Amino acid sequence: MLTNKTIIVGVTGGIAAYKACELVSRLKKLNADVWVVMTAAATKLVGPITLRTLSGNPVVTDLFADELSTLPVPHIALAQKADIIIIAPCTANIIGKIANGIADDALTTIVMASPAQKLIAPAMNAEMWRNPAVKKNVSWLESRDFVFIGPEEGKLACGSEDIGVMSKPRAIVKEATRLLPGSKTASAADLTGKKVLITAGGTREAIDPVRFIGNRSSGKMGYALAEAARQRGAEVTLVSGSTHLAAPEGITVIKVEDAKSMHEAVIANRAGQHIIIMAAAVADYRPTITFWQKLKKESETIKLELSKTVDILADLGRLKNGTYLVGFAAETNDHVENAKAKMSEKNLDLIIVNDASAIEQDSSEIKIIDKHGNVDEHPEQAKHQSANKILDKILSQIT
Ligand SMILES: Cc1cc2nc3c(=O)[nH]c(=O)nc-3n(C[C@H](O)[C@H](O)[C@H](O)COP(=O)(O)O)c2cc1C
Known part of the structure; x- marks a missing residue:
């Protein structure tokens, strides 16, 4: 009423x-x-x-x-x-x-x-x-x-x-x-008492002091998730890679640069988190050598050797100990199959699939896949709405 x-x-x-x-x-x-x-x-x-x-x-x-x-x-x-x-x-x-x-x-x-x-x-x-x-x-x-x-x-x-x-x-x-505040059926605060850690944005892997290997991630999905979780009463920690977005109010924000520092921040803050959502676009490879001085434009070509970065999601999957772990998969083809493989490989509880073309956009079409293989399809909608759909699904699984 x-x-x-x-x-x-x-x-x-x-x-x-x-x-x-x-x-x-x-x-x-x-x-x-x-x-x-x-x-x-x-x-x-x-x-x-x-x-x-x-x-x-x-x-x-x-x-x-x-x-x-x-x-x-x-x-x-x-x-x-x-x-x-x-x-x-x-x-x-x-x-x-x-x-x-x-x-x-x-x-x-x-x-x-x-x-x-x-x-x-x-x-x-x-x-x-x-x-x-x-x-x-x-x-x-x-x-x-x-x-x-x-x-x-x-x-x-x-x-x-x-x-x-x-x-x-x-x-x-x-x-x-x-x-509505105070409404008898209000569930606006349905994440009250929950600690949620979210990663967002892209990482930057340094080549030299001024250059890096990055990606197109804008951070919009991760920031929308952080904002929505806070609005629903959660205590939110946001580990943020590069983005132009302003830090949301009422959220602890830890700024990081590369995959290594994101890994350190996530591992250091994972204890006690009820839910971890890895929405960041973490580089898979980094330059094997980072030059400490700016590379000069001398030779016609240069070779850049790349090495695998640390796999944050896999580490979290190994260490999770009761934390509900959510990953993202931005795919260009075989979306659902690739995402299901990633989910079992990394020991995730939920995976969100979107097309790589949604990167930088304000809206996205997402598929939410749970551990039982159920696929919830959501048509294109603003990322804030997608964020609430994802939180609804998580809540339905943990309560
Ligand atoms: C029959 C008709 C239907 C319309 N339907 C829409 C609509 O669904 N959404 C919309 O944004 N504008 C629609 N428009 C255009 C708006 O009516 C128009 O932009 C108007 O200036 C909006 O005024 P308001 O925003 O002050 O209500 C429609 C116009 C007509 C004539």
């Missing part, structure tokens, strides 16, 4: 706006106090009177209208009263406005003025969702604790079968309930 919870439902100008009616009805059935805020575009797709009737409260469509005239500064009062703001459906336009600090209508003004948790259910054409500007905005909002649900794959209004469909109202209610 959501008794005593004030929920703002933002409805924007997507074709899925009619689904907001089911969302509002479901929230009302759980006894929530629901306030609908609509953009001008949304009012062309679904009637405010319908949502006013379903919510039992006035619908806000205009900052300057007196729909809420009983309140002194209505939009601020509403913004402060809310326990959660759900925007469903959320257009590319509103994602862009919120990410860029624009508050030129009732919804974006309320979002900006509210300290409440925000849950965004995007819905749009697949090309819009894949647009780099939208991806950048989603990624930025995720790093600021906005939670995204969907979009899902399915039949789009334009006729194609692709990503962009709004998540089902039932799933949105479930996620909102999980996020």
Whole structure:
């Protein structure tokens, strides 16, 4: 039940706006106090009177209208009263406005003025969702604790079968309930009491003082996992290789450079960890010799001999002693077979497979494989969402 919870439902100008009616009805059935805020575009797709009737409260469509005239500064009062703001459906336009600090209508003004948790259910054409500007905005909002649900794959209004469909109202209610502070069914803190060590980013193997062998890893998946685990109550240690990402708040971050220093940091911090997730892209080979002075450009060719680096995952697999160990496999072919082989070779409990093309991207399509050979396939979604899917799976296995 959501008794005593004030929920703002933002409805924007997507074709899925009619689904907001089911969302509002479901929230009302759980006894929530629901306030609908609509953009001008949304009012062309679904009637405010319908949502006013379903919510039992006035619908806000205009900052300057007196729909809420009983309140002194209505939009601020509403913004402060809310326990959660759900925007469903959320257009590319509103994602862009919120990410860029624009508050030129009732919804974006309320979002900006509210300290409440925000849950965004995007819905749009697949090309819009894949647009780099939208991806950048989603990624930025995720790093600021906005939670995204969907979009899902399915039949789009334009006729194609692709990503962009709004998540089902039932799933949105479930996620909102999980996020609400103090809610009876809240599981937002379902990792409370768990210690989680996560590695992220790429390693850099020095050739000389200015050159290195590196890889394209951005650290986005590992950082998303660290952030999501912290949000869910875990005590998180992040061992981070190279990345341009800012260190998340509330997390112990240990910066490392190469495979050797990552190995040292992980081994030194592994004791007492309930879960270890190795999301870093660790170099398999390093230069056998590191030159202590910068190599001069003299001969036409130079030969670089490479030696295998230390295998962190294999060492953890040998030493794990009750720790739940998760590895990643970025493959270009035979994804599932290669990952299953890696899982048994390294004594892992879970392996996440993604295509090597997902590296550096804000979203990825992942497959989660457990020890029993079950493969959960997740369509392309933001890495923050993938992170929560991975944590859900881990929790289902350890509890
Ligand atoms: C019939 C129709 C359906 C639309 N569906 C979507 C949609 O699903 N997602 C989206 O981002 N934009 C969609 N748009 C475009 C938005 O309505 C448009 O970008 C508008 O400026 C959004 O305003 P708002 O973000 O203030 O609601 C649609 C437009 C029309 C005419």
